[in-house]
Amino acid sequence: MLQSIFSPADMLLPNWEKNVCPETWSVIACDQFTSSPEYWEQVRTLTQNAPSSLNLILPEIYLHQPDMERKIQEIHQTMQKYWEDDLFQVYPEALVYTERVQSNGVLRNGVVGKIDLEAYDYHTGSTSPVRATEATVLERIPPRMKVRENALLESPHIMILINDEKKSVIEPCETQKTEMRKLYDTELMLGGGHLTGYLMSEEQQKAFLSRLDVLLASAGNLKFAMGDGNHSLATAKACYEKLKQEHPEQDFSDHPARYALVELVNLHSPALEFEAIHRIITETSPETLMQYLTETLELSENAADAEQAFIVMQKNQEKKYYIHKPSASLTVGSLQNALDAYLQHHDGKIDYIHGTQTLAQLAEKSGNIGFVLPDMDKKTLFSGVEKDGVLPRKTFSTGHAEDKRYYMECRKIR
Numbered sequence: 001m002l003q004s005i006f007s008p009a010d011m012l013l014p015n016w017e018k019n020v021c022p023e024t025w026s027v028i029a030c031d032q033f034t035s036s037p038e039y040w041e042q043v044r045t046l047t048q049n050a051p052s053s054l055n056l057i058l059p060e061i062y063l064h065q066p067d068m069e070r071k072i073q074e075i076h077q078t079m080q081k082y083w084e085d086d087l088f089q090v091y092p093e094a095l096v097y098t099e100r101v102q103s104n105g106v107l108r109n110g111v112v113g114k115i116d117l118e119a120y121d122y123h124t125g126s127t128s129p130v131r132a133t134e135a136t137v138l139e140r141i142p143p144r145m146k147v148r149e150n151a152l153l154e155s156p157h158i159m160i161l162i163n164d165e166k167k168s169v170i171e172p173c174e175t176q177k178t179e180m181r182k183l184y185d186t187e188l189m190l191g192g193g194h195l196t197g198y199l200m201s202e203e204q205q206k207a208f209l210s211r212l213d214v215l216l217a218s219a220g221n222l223k224f225a226m227g228d229g230n231h232s233l234a235t236a237k238a239c240y241e242k243l244k245q246e247h248p249e250q251d252f253s254d255h256p257a258r259y260a261l262v263e264l265v266n267l268h269s270p271a272l273e274f275e276a277i278h279r280i281i282t283e284t285s286p287e288t289l290m291q292y293l294t295e296t297l298e299l300s301e302n303a304a305d306a307e308q309a310f311i312v313m314q315k316n317q318e319k320k321y322y323i324h325k326p327s328a329s330l331t332v333g334s335l336q337n338a339l340d341a342y343l344q345h346h347d348g349k350i351d352y353i354h355g356t357q358t359l360a361q362l363a364e365k366s367g368n369i370g371f372v373l374p375d376m377d378k379k380t381l382f383s384g385v386e387k388d389g390v391l392p393r394k395t396f397s398t399g400h401a402e403d404k405r406y407y408m409e410c411r412k413i414r
Helices: 037-046 069-085 136-146 173-179 202-217 229-248 285-296 332-346 356-363 378-388
Strands: 009-014 090-095 095-103 107-116 160-161 181-188 193-199 225-227 259-266 277-281 308-314 318-323 349-353 369-372
Touching: 009 107, 009 259, 069 136, 107 160, 107 173, 136 229, 160 202, 173 202, 225 229, 225 378, 229 259, 229 369, 277 332, 277 356, 285 318, 285 332, 285 369, 308 332, 318 332, 332 349, 349 356, 356 369
Parallel strands: 160 259
Antiparallel strands: 009 090, 095 107, 095 193, 107 259, 160 225, 181 193, 277 349, 277 369, 308 318, 308 369
16 A cells, blocks of 8 residues: 555644643744744743643754753653643544644645655655655754654654645545544634644545545655655654664564654645745855856847746846756756856855845845746646756745644654
8 A cells, every 4th residue: 555655643632621722732833933033932921831832842943052952851851741641632543634724814734644754765866755855954954853862752843745636635534524523623823823633533544545545556756745844854764764773673663763743735735835935146246147157057038948037136127037058847946056056166145035025125235146036836846856856945935934834743752
């Protein structure tokens, strides 16, 4: 069964009768608002003295602070305390159907279960069924391993995508939810929208997994693509591989560390909008850079047969250029490859910008030049990863920070 890569998990949710409030329990993914300490201070205030998933995670804004080790120790102690206090209700072999109403009012459907880390490889050039969509920054894994190693529990902000244009797998759950047991139904703090979760019956599970199997049987080598939380899944994989190396005599075929809790979402959900992330090069010679790009990518202002194009912003001027010698299947890939090569031998710094208004302001400054990239057609995600291995870093953004996953379910990993 192909769908065994994604399967039911022994899931933990707080026992709401034990004075646990779903709204203060559920907090946003740890990798959001990394430049906004005031956001996390608000979360800390809202959850003060209450059981909360905030106490089980390390917001990445604190990842390199001097007291990080102490914070990690406190996280592990809290996990143990919550477990010993019987805070959780256990749902064995569960799949949870979720409905998230985003901050823009659009509904996102998902299913929470576990993914088999044996089927996942985050390295560039991987041919595994579960793959990263963008390049994984390996330096970001070791600090995150410190949190997961020795942790009793995990709670996911990982979102994995399936390529289901006919909406045949997850979406049918919406009409069946009246027959499911409702597990939670809550507003999410600080503009996160609304989240509802339903427990699938055994019969509904079988039907769902059967639909998933049909979809995966007709897919290419790439069955599941990362949508969000790639570095968290890569951390889970690295911890699992380390465990196997340290204990070669042990059978890990059914060890809880072999799996990671994730939410499965359809790439073709109307809630998922792919927005381009633009590039700004600062402290460089824009003339030298444009000469390099023109030669490397065979740029011209003539569309001819070109399928890739971008807009250059500089000192209140905009000009569209067409690429006649692409080096990747997407415009962002061809441009990123050329910019990386240029910056190896020339002065300049690159940054990644959301929104053309901010980019235009930065591009007005002397020594700066901006590049406006087209929004990525999400239909090309799976084929682009299949063709190029992974997409360039910062290829696309899937919506606003407030719409990222909030923690809710947990799972025991040792």
